[in-house]
Amino acid sequence: MTLHLINPVTFVGSNFKIALKYLKVIAFTHKQIELKELGRLVICQENLTDKLHKVKAQFGISEIFYLATCNRVEFVMLTSHVVDKAFAKEFMDSIDMGLCPVSTGAFLDAASIYEDTDALNHLLRTSCSLESLIVGEKEILPQLRKAYENCKEAGLTGDGLRMFMNCIVKTAKEVYTHTNISKNPISVVSLAYRKLKDLKLCINDRVLIIGAGETNRNISKYLQKHKFSNFTVFNRTVANAKQLAADLNGEAFNLEALKTYNKGFDVIITCTSATEPIITPEIYAGLLNGDKGRKTIVDLAVPNDTHPEVLEKFPVNFIEVHSLNEVAKKNLLERYEELSHAETIISENITAFILELKQRRIELAMRQVPEKIKEIRNTAINSVFADEVQGMDQQSRDILEKVINYMEKKYISVPMIMAKDILININ
Numbered sequence: 001m002t003l004h005l006i007n008p009v010t011f012v013g014s015n016f017k018i019a020l021k022y023l024k025v026i027a028f029t030h031k032q033i034e035l036k037e038l039g040r041l042v043i044c045q046e047n048l049t050d051k052l053h054k055v056k057a058q059f060g061i062s063e064i065f066y067l068a069t070c071n072r073v074e075f076v077m078l079t080s081h082v083v084d085k086a087f088a089k090e091f092m093d094s095i096d097m098g099l100c101p102v103s104t105g106a107f108l109d110a111a112s113i114y115e116d117t118d119a120l121n122h123l124l125r126t127s128c129s130l131e132s133l134i135v136g137e138k139e140i141l142p143q144l145r146k147a148y149e150n151c152k153e154a155g156l157t158g159d160g161l162r163m164f165m166n167c168i169v170k171t172a173k174e175v176y177t178h179t180n181i182s183k184n185p186i187s188v189v190s191l192a193y194r195k196l197k198d199l200k201l202c203i204n205d206r207v208l209i210i211g212a213g214e215t216n217r218n219i220s221k222y223l224q225k226h227k228f229s230n231f232t233v234f235n236r237t238v239a240n241a242k243q244l245a246a247d248l249n250g251e252a253f254n255l256e257a258l259k260t261y262n263k264g265f266d267v268i269i270t271c272t273s274a275t276e277p278i279i280t281p282e283i284y285a286g287l288l289n290g291d292k293g294r295k296t297i298v299d300l301a302v303p304n305d306t307h308p309e310v311l312e313k314f315p316v317n318f319i320e321v322h323s324l325n326e327v328a329k330k331n332l333l334e335r336y337e338e339l340s341h342a343e344t345i346i347s348e349n350i351t352a353f354i355l356e357l358k359q360r361r362i363e364l365a366m367r368q369v370p371e372k373i374k375e376i377r378n379t380a381i382n383s384v385f386a387d388e389v390q391g392m393d394q395q396s397r398d399i400l401e402k403v404i405n406y407m408e409k410k411y412i413s414v415p416m417i418m419a420k421d422i423l424i425n426i427n
Helices: 035-041 045-058 085-095 101-110 116-127 140-153 159-178 188-198 214-225 238-248 255-259 281-288 308-313 321-334 336-365 369-384 386-390 394-424
Strands: 010-012 017-019 023-029 063-068 072-078 112-115 207-210 231-235 251-254 267-270 295-299 316-320
Touching: 023 035, 023 116, 035 072, 035 101, 035 321, 045 063, 045 085, 063 140, 063 159, 072 116, 072 159, 085 101, 112 116, 116 140, 116 159, 116 336, 140 159, 140 214, 159 336, 188 214, 188 295, 188 316, 207 214, 214 238, 214 267, 231 238, 231 255, 238 251, 251 255, 255 281, 281 308, 308 316, 316 321, 369 386, 369 394
Parallel strands: 207 231, 207 267, 231 251, 267 295, 295 316
Antiparallel strands: 010 017, 023 072, 023 112, 063 072
C-alpha cells in the first residue's frame, strides 16, 4: 500500500526543521539480498557512533539512526538532500563498510530507497513485522526501538525522529493488538527452538550461550521453560553476561574466556553483533577439549558468528537464520489474510500522523501569539490609555480587568482553533 501526500508538511522548531518529505530511508533487506551477504553490511558497534556522526556532518543530515537485524540493515534519516542511488553510493563510501567497489555496487543495486510518505509507510510496515522474514514476529519492534534509543543517546537524533518513532511504536502496538498477525507467534527464535527440539536433546545438556542480547535472552527462556538448566554465558560486557547467567542459574564469562574454557559443551547458542566470526576452528577445537562427538550450534547472528571451516572440519548440527527461510514462507501464507487488516491500521496512522504534523506546525508558528497579545495589553493600559485608566475608580478598573482578561483568552484560543481548522482542511 502506497500513500501519496500532495503537500508535505513542514514546521520550524527552535533548533530544527522537520518535514515528512525530509524523511529518507536507505534499506538493504532479505527481500533483495541473501541473508549471508546481508551480514557484510553490519557495522561494528565500537565504530558505529563515530561513523554515523561523520556522515551526519558530511552530508548535512539533521538526524539519523541505524538499524541492523537478521533481516535488514537500514539507515533512517532526516535530510533535505535528494537521496538516490548516487547519494547512497557517496554515503556508503563515506561510512566505509570495508567493501570492495564491486560489492558496494552490487549492494546498491539491491538497495531500496524510500522518502516522504513511502518512507513512513515502510517504517510502519517494518515495525509491524510485515517486512520481516517471519511475518508476525514481535522481535523487530524492540530491536527498532533499541536502535533508535542507542542513536538518541549518542546525540544523533532529535525531536524530528522522536515524533516519527512515537508514530511507529503506536502503530505496531495497534497492529499486534487488533489483528491476529501475531497469533500463535512464530519468530526466528521460536523456529530455531523447534529445530533444536527435533534433535531430541537431553535437558541436562551443557549449553554455551555466546552473547547476552535480546535474541539469546529469548531463546534461553524457551530452553529454561522446557527444563534445560546447565548454562554458561559469554558476552563482551561481563555485567550483561552475569545478568543473564543469574536468570539462568549459570556461570558468566567474557568473550575472551572462550579461548580457555575447557568444561565441554553439547550445544552452542550464539548471536552477537560481531562483524567477524567468533567461533573459529581453533576456539571450537579448544571448547571440544578432545571430545569427538557431534555437537549442535544455533547461530542466529548476521553475519554468522561461526566460521565456515568449523562446519567443514567438525561434525555439527548447524541451525542458522538462512535455513529457516522455507518455514518463514509458509508462515507468510498462513498470515496473508491478516495483512490487509494491518495495512488498514497503518494507513489510518499515516493519516493521523500527517494531521499531527499540521497541528504541530500551527502550534509552533503561533506560540508567540500570547506574548504579542500581552504586549498589546500592557501598551494599551500603561501607555495609550494610561490617563483614562488612572481616572477610573477601583470598581471600574476591576471590571475593565475582567473584560481584558476575557478578551485576551479569546484572542489567543480562537485564532489558534481557526488556524488549525483551516490548515487541517487544506489538501
